[in-house]
Amino acid sequence: MLTVSTDGLQDLVSNALERMAFVFVEPCGTTAGEMIACAAAHSSIELRGAKNYVVTVTATPGFVQEVAAGMMGCDESEIDVDDHGSATVSELANIFGGELVMMMANEDEGMLIGLPRDVTDEDAGGAADRAGDGGRVCMVGTESGELMVSVSPD
Amino acid sequence: MNYRILIVDDSPLLRATARRAVLQAGVDASQIREAPNGQEALDALRTQSADLVLLDINMPIMDGFQFVEEKAKDPALADVKVALVTTEGNQKRLARMTELGVEHYLRKPFEPEELRSLVANLFGDS
Numbered sequence: 001m002l003t004v005s006t007d008g009l010q011d012l013v014s015n016a017l018e019r020m021a022f023v024f025v026e027p028c029g030t031t032a033g034e035m036i037a038c039a040a041a042h043s044s045i046e047l048r049g050a051k052n053y054v055v056t057v058t059a060t061p062g063f064v065q066e067v068a069a070g071m072m073g074c075d076e077s078e079i080d081v082d083d084h085g086s087a088t089v090s091e092l093a094n095i096f097g098g099e100l101v102m103m104m105a106n107e108d109e110g111m112l113i114g115l116p117r118d119v120t121d122e123d124a125g126g127a128a129d130r131a132g133d134g135g136r137v138c139m140v141g142t143e144s145g146e147l148m149v150s151v152s153p154d
Numbered sequence: 155m156n157y158r159i160l161i162v163d164d165s166p167l168l169r170a171t172a173r174r175a176v177l178q179a180g181v182d183a184s185q186i187r188e189a190p191n192g193q194e195a196l197d198a199l200r201t202q203s204a205d206l207v208l209l210d211i212n213m214p215i216m217d218g219f220q221f222v223e224e225k226a227k228d229p230a231l232a233d234v235k236v237a238l239v240t241t242e243g244n245q246k247r248l249a250r251m252t253e254l255g256v257e258h259y260l261r262k263p264f265e266p267e268e269l270r271s272l273v274a275n276l277f278g279d280s
Contacts, residue, residue: 016263019263019264019265020171020262068167071171072170072171072174087166087167088167091167094165094241094262095241095262095263098240098242098243098261098262099243100243101242105243105244109244110246111243111244112244114212115164115212115213115214
């Protein structure tokens with residue numbers, strides 16, 4: 001059972017986005033299916049330890065533009081989602097995965113993080129479904145777009 | 155001092171972000187180059203050296219550990235300082251980096267001011 005609560009995951013995501021891209025998010029009521037239907041990209045990263053987890057991140061085009069623009073210090077209109085979608089979502093998975101390893105260090109100090117990889121709509125939907133069984137899902141958004149982060153037992 | 159900086163990260167977005175952070179931090183950089191993995195970083199250093207490598211750990215082809223081990227075998231690269239810029243949260247792996255002589259690190263995401271402090275600590279000024 002993942003010891004990080006849904007609120008804890010949401011705080012982790014919010015804090016990381018503020019620090020890395022000056023993006024301020026609020027919880028949103030979008031469903032996993034709605035997110036996947038309008039996603040720009042999905043990425044997963046494995047956390048390997050006493051228990052294994054997969055962190056999967058899905059972002060809409062507007063969210064990709066806002067985060068990438070915040071990180072690179074440019075206007076959102078300058079961000080081509082086709083060029084930056086995968087890299088942005090992969091980096092989010094990397095950052096969130098690293099923060100989770102830190103957060104869970106007390107219970108599993110040997111946890112290792114893998115490399116982010118692009119995944120399909122089906123994989124992202126499956127991860128969100130599995131998160132209901134001992135994992136966590138959080139949905140957050142801004143005026144520009146939305147983000148889904150799931151942590152699923154693997 | 156005009157620093158020659160090599161940013162090593164498999165994420166093009168993070169390389170661009172780190173480059174921007176170097177400039178925003180006011181670090182006096184005469185040259186900023188990029189490499190997507192440890193192997194290309196070694197190749198770049200052997201072509202033209204650098205004062206500071208900002209190194210990710212988790213990368214394909216050659217990761218940060220392998221890079222540091224290979225760099226240590228090459229006397230020509232002895233003066234190149236290395237600082238980690240990583241999401242690594244595993245304290246044992248960070249301790250291993252310390253054993254390999256890499257004592258400075260920034261956790262992603264980081265603020266430009268943190269980078270400025272790191273450079274000041276490494277070189278005695280910025």
